[in-house]
Amino acid sequence: MGYIDIDAEEIYNFDKKVLVDIRSPQEFEEFHIPGAVNIPLFENDEKKLIGHIYRTKGVEEAKRVGESIAVEKLEEFYKQFKALKEKYENVIVYCWRGGMRSQGMCEAMSRMGLNLFRLRGGYRAYRQFILKDMERLLEGIRFIVLTGKTGVGKTKLLKALREEGLPVIDLEGLAKDRGSVFGSVGIREQVSQKMFDALLYEKLRKLGDGVIFIEDESRRIGNVYIPEPFWKKKEEGVYVEITASIERRVENILEDYTAMPGWEEEALRAVEKIRKYLGPQKYGTVKELIENKNYRSAVRFLIEEYYDKRYRQFGTPVAEFNCDDLERCVQELKSFYQRVLNEAQVQDTASERGQKAEEVRL
Numbered sequence: 001m002g003y004i005d006i007d008a009e010e011i012y013n014f015d016k017k018v019l020v021d022i023r024s025p026q027e028f029e030e031f032h033i034p035g036a037v038n039i040p041l042f043e044n045d046e047k048k049l050i051g052h053i054y055r056t057k058g059v060e061e062a063k064r065v066g067e068s069i070a071v072e073k074l075e076e077f078y079k080q081f082k083a084l085k086e087k088y089e090n091v092i093v094y095c096w097r098g099g100m101r102s103q104g105m106c107e108a109m110s111r112m113g114l115n116l117f118r119l120r121g122g123y124r125a126y127r128q129f130i131l132k133d134m135e136r137l138l139e140g141i142r143f144i145v146l147t148g149k150t151g152v153g154k155t156k157l158l159k160a161l162r163e164e165g166l167p168v169i170d171l172e173g174l175a176k177d178r179g180s181v182f183g184s185v186g187i188r189e190q191v192s193q194k195m196f197d198a199l200l201y202e203k204l205r206k207l208g209d210g211v212i213f214i215e216d217e218s219r220r221i222g223n224v225y226i227p228e229p230f231w232k233k234k235e236e237g238v239y240v241e242i243t244a245s246i247e248r249r250v251e252n253i254l255e256d257y258t259a260m261p262g263w264e265e266e267a268l269r270a271v272e273k274i275r276k277y278l279g280p281q282k283y284g285t286v287k288e289l290i291e292n293k294n295y296r297s298a299v300r301f302l303i304e305e306y307y308d309k310r311y312r313q314f315g316t317p318v319a320e321f322n323c324d325d326l327e328r329c330v331q332e333l334k335s336f337y338q339r340v341l342n343e344a345q346v347q348d349t350a351s352e353r354g355q356k357a358e359e360v361r362l
Contacts, residue, residue, distance in 0.1 A: 003106035005120040006092065008129035012205075017090040020081070021123075022105050031194035033094070033126055034202045039080050041070055041101050063100070070104065077105070078112050085114055094119035094126070127194060130201040135229040137201070140209030142344050143237030144337060145315060147216035150307040151249030151299075152242045153323050154215045155256070160330045166337060167212045174199045177222025196224040211341045213333075216314055238340055239315035240333075243322045250299045264290060274306060 011019070011033075019036035021028050024047040028038040042050065046069055054062035084091050091114075095101035098121045106118045119126065146154045155172060162168040176191045191199075214234065219226055226234070244252070257263060267290055275283045282305055289298035319336060323329035 002110050003093075003116045003118050005098075005118050007120050008126045009133070011092060011119070011126075014090045014092070016088050017092060018084050018088040019092045019094065019119075020084065022093060022095050022101055023123075027096070031123070031192045031198065033123065034198055036094075037084070039077065041073075041095075041105055042066070066100075067104075070108075074108060074112070078109065078114070081109050081114050081116065085116075090117060092117040092119055094122045096122050097124050098122035127197070130198060131227065134197075134201050134204065134227060137204045138229050138233045141204070141207075141233065142211050142340065143234055144211060144213050144333075144340055145216050145234060145237040145239045146213065146242050147239050147313050147315065147317060148242035148244075149249070149303075149311050151253045151303060152244040153248070153252045153326065154242055156252065156326065157242060157323060157329065157333070158213060158215060160326060161213050161333060164330060164334060166334065167207045167210060169200070169203050169207070169212055169214045171200075171215060171217050171221060171226065174203070175221040175224050177224075191222075191224060193224045197227060200227070200230065211337060211344055213337070218314070235315065237315065239313070239317045240336065241313075241317035241320045242329075243320060244324050246300065246303065248324045249303060250296055253299050253303075254295060258295065271302075277310075278306060 011017070019033050021032045021036045021038050022041045023032075023038075024040050024042055024044050025038060026044045026047075028036075028040070032038070050062050050066050050069075053065055081091060093102050093106055093116050098119060102118050102122060106116050109116055121128075146157060148154055155170065158168045158170050162170075174191070175196055214237070216234075216239065217226065219231055257267070268287065271278075271283065271286055271290070278286065282301075286298050286301050286305075289295075289301060321329050321332050321336075
């Protein structure tokens, strides 16, 4: 018995599979392969201890301490991996670089009668693969890019389109940020660049070729950046402008930003960040409105005095849709989607015919 090494692209050859990240919980939380479960070889404090020993006493002593900690947990590891094997059949283990941690775990489980797969090169190899393969996936995709001023309801619209069964990628949802100075207000999670890239790749892979709705974003969304191939594809997309009345925009913003307790303090900190753009008088006005709980007036003031004055589009819209009536707007966009899809299919057919004609001439 033994374990089998596989490359990152081979992950997708398995149907009944589960990926097991054996890095510490802290490492797992920062980034992991989407869908993976965490069975940490070392807990956070144990990993910190081993790292300290490695730096102060050398690699051999660190290995000895690490092995002694892991041996104490072998029976529990066996129970967890056995349960996964019974449920998923194919269990794929990985660590950061496919080094001693994953090798040691797979060898130990093999000696106890469990045959596992190990990801060669670990998460680092997976990341290198997805960043390269993302370009291939994007070749067969065309984006409909929803652009529009703050508060018109682009995120709400994406959710409604997804509920209608249309392909959607919510970039702000993946980034856990709304992409502005107020972007993280009311949001308690943060996503690393590695996690964002992985989530985006897996979403693209799941949706496959075709036309996909996305929101117009700047290159940076909160603390993460849109990968270059995706950004270029977005720039080539079909842009449509979403509009809404000022009253509807105010309501949309209040719904999005005020759901979580403590949002007022976060909003005041965000206003402080744009103080130099507002100037002392306007800053004082919006600060006073929030402190006095005059939220609608505060939001309207920020829309008119900050957001609308700084608004810019990254592409030229070919159509405009008013979304004061969300249901009607969704139906109009569904019809637009079908036209773009038919156009893309015609272009693909013409391209295929051109390639075949060229092959005949050759």
